[in-house]
Amino acid sequence: MTTPTPTGDIDARLSPEPVPGGLPDIATLQRWSQEFFNATPTASPPRMPSPPTAPALPSYAPLTIPAAASLPMAPSAPFGLETLLAAASSAMQPRLSAADLTHPPIPTVPDYRVPIGPASAEMPGIAAPHFYFLGEPAAARTSPTSARSAFDVNAVRRDFPILSTRVHGRQLAWFDNAATTQKPNVVIERLTYFYRHENSNIHRAAHELAARATDAYEKARRQAQQFIGAASPNEIIYVRGATEAINLVAQSWGRKHVGAGDEILISHLEHHANIVPWQMLANERGAKLKVVPVDASGQLRLDEMQRLLTDRTKIVSITHVSNALGTVTPAREIVDLAHRAGALALIDGAQSVSHMPIDVQALGADFFVLSGHKIFGPTGIGILYGRSAILENMPPWQGGGNMIEDVTFESTRYQGPPARFEAGTGNIADAVGLGAAFEYLEALGMHAIEKYEADLLAYATDRIRTVPGLQIIGTAAHKASVLSFVIDGYDPTAIGSALNQEGIAVRAGHHCAQPILRRFGLEATVRASLAFYNTCEEVDRLVATLRQLVASNGR
Numbered sequence: 001m002t003t004p005t006p007t008g009d010i011d012a013r014l015s016p017e018p019v020p021g022g023l024p025d026i027a028t029l030q031r032w033s034q035e036f037f038n039a040t041p042t043a044s045p046p047r048m049p050s051p052p053t054a055p056a057l058p059s060y061a062p063l064t065i066p067a068a069a070s071l072p073m074a075p076s077a078p079f080g081l082e083t084l085l086a087a088a089s090s091a092m093q094p095r096l097s098a099a100d101l102t103h104p105p106i107p108t109v110p111d112y113r114v115p116i117g118p119a120s121a122e123m124p125g126i127a128a129p130h131f132y133f134l135g136e137p138a139a140a141r142t143s144p145t146s147a148r149s150a151f152d153v154n155a156v157r158r159d160f161p162i163l164s165t166r167v168h169g170r171q172l173a174w175f176d177n178a179a180t181t182q183k184p185n186v187v188i189e190r191l192t193y194f195y196r197h198e199n200s201n202i203h204r205a206a207h208e209l210a211a212r213a214t215d216a217y218e219k220a221r222r223q224a225q226q227f228i229g230a231a232s233p234n235e236i237i238y239v240r241g242a243t244e245a246i247n248l249v250a251q252s253w254g255r256k257h258v259g260a261g262d263e264i265l266i267s268h269l270e271h272h273a274n275i276v277p278w279q280m281l282a283n284e285r286g287a288k289l290k291v292v293p294v295d296a297s298g299q300l301r302l303d304e305m306q307r308l309l310t311d312r313t314k315i316v317s318i319t320h321v322s323n324a325l326g327t328v329t330p331a332r333e334i335v336d337l338a339h340r341a342g343a344l345a346l347i348d349g350a351q352s353v354s355h356m357p358i359d360v361q362a363l364g365a366d367f368f369v370l371s372g373h374k375i376f377g378p379t380g381i382g383i384l385y386g387r388s389a390i391l392e393n394m395p396p397w398q399g400g401g402n403m404i405e406d407v408t409f410e411s412t413r414y415q416g417p418p419a420r421f422e423a424g425t426g427n428i429a430d431a432v433g434l435g436a437a438f439e440y441l442e443a444l445g446m447h448a449i450e451k452y453e454a455d456l457l458a459y460a461t462d463r464i465r466t467v468p469g470l471q472i473i474g475t476a477a478h479k480a481s482v483l484s485f486v487i488d489g490y491d492p493t494a495i496g497s498a499l500n501q502e503g504i505a506v507r508a509g510h511h512c513a514q515p516i517l518r519r520f521g522l523e524a525t526v527r528a529s530l531a532f533y534n535t536c537e538e539v540d541r542l543v544a545t546l547r548q549l550v551a552s553n554g555r
């Protein structure tokens with residue numbers, strides 16, 4: 001039996017037979033309602049178009065029409081249609097299981113501890129690179145994990161469902177990690193869990209879900225504190241991302257402390273997010289923006305930095321890892337030099353925090369910023385770390401709910417940090433998701449990740465150099481996870497498109513860091529940026545595709 005396709009004549013079906021005196025009798029109402037729902041395509045729930053891994057939809061209770069006798073008759077709704085629709089809609093709610101009525105266990109992070117193999121001076125994959133898709137034995141397809149790293153990359157990859165996606169018929173190779181990272185199941189499931197079991201606005205509510213949501217949100221703050229080694233959760237401010245964090249500091253701390261003739265010191269390596277907010281502040285205040293240069297390898301010139309620091313320098317704001325070149329800057333020395341000159345130090349950790357252990361207290365930074373989406377967490381959430389003593393003396397930068405202690409029309413008393421800087425409803429679910437990402441990374445171990453990625457970057461650097469005409473941009477001795485390059489005679493965008501055809505995702509362009517690319521005489525590069533779920537095999541595919549591209553043009 002097929003369900004009749006609904007047509008525009010539902011109205012006609014529902015139009016009542018003449019009823020003297022207005023309201024229909026109960027039997028008529030029942031019959032109309034039955035006819036209405038027979039004509040409504042909701043007897044079985046809608047199905048999502050289903051890619052192979054699309055999650056199953058929840059089961060819905062079968063649609064039942066409540067007994068007519070139980071339906072209240074509103075005088076303003078002579079035919080009871082609104083009431084019937086409301087009853088139908090409540091019948092369409094997912095059926096709650098007993099588990100839903102309690103607080104089921106939160107998804108947990110798998111145990112990643114694997115035995116560490118015997119130390120080996122060489123990674124098999126590095127000693128003898130192979131192209132697995134050219135048909136060599138599986139044993140040759142090793143990644144740096146096998147002998148020296150403390151985690152199993154193949155197990156880790158299974159945590160990231162998107163990595164098994166195919167693009168143009170090829171398995172996705174995600175080398176765009178500096179732009180954003182992919183999300184492990186625990187983060188995806190944590191978000192789902194939040195919306196299924198905890199969703200509420202936080203603080204100031206007398207009900208259970210507000211308590212759950214508040215607990216989850218504040219737990220994630222403590223997870224962030226622990227992950228970056230802050231002294232207190234009150235030093236962790238939720239923001240949208242690194243960009244918003246820097247703007248917050250520029251507008252709150254900056255407007256209070258930077259005046260005419262003062263100086264702000266940044267570096268040539270900076271992402272636009274660590275240039276423009278300071279430029280805006282400098283223009284507004286009549287202050288001066290000064291830039292620490294880099295050497296030919298793309299490393300910061302500490303000698304020049306020392307020369308540029310003066311007693312007018314109010315803040316030094318420098319990236320920890322360059323998103324365009326991969327340079328790891330000497331953050332500890334930068335902070336020390338700034339402090340010796342009487343300036344504060346902000347470290348932009350957007351590109352470092354996913355690649356190495358961070359301890360903001362050991363760094364001595366006054367501010368440290370990060371974006372959740374670059375560290376395997378959700379978009380739209382990030383962290384500003386600020387030392388308590390400094391945050392305490394900063395004015396709010398936005399006003400509204402949540403950040404106040406008391407409001408009258410005459411004046412407002414503000415909360416202390418972090419609430420003072422979190423006006424309005426925050427991104428609660430994504431903060432909780434970010435907490436799950438921190439937990440996941442802690443289970444993997446940031447030291448193990450750093451080691452694995454250092455080996456992978458060394459391998460990738462050696463392999464990519466074999467492509468004729470290819471020049472790596474950014475060759476500092478200390479780098480993390482970024483390979484920026486150009487190939488003689490090729491537009492970076494065309495290279496990016498050719499790689500895309502093979503399922504390989506890289507970024508081509510200025511990477512929101514135009515000044516540093518121009519320092520090397522370029523407007524764009526191709527950037528392959530690695531994460532711990534990338535493998536030597538993927539690097540081999542990247543290099544083979546580049547070699548084919550170049551060979552097809554006779555080089």
Ligand SMILES: Cc1ncc(COP(=O)(O)O)c(C=O)c1O
Pocket residue numbers: 178179240241242243244271273274319321322323348350351371512
């Ligand atoms: C070094 C650096 N700082 C800041 C940002 C800005 O991050 P978001 O866009 O997540 O705010 C980025 C983004 O690529 C970055 O690489």
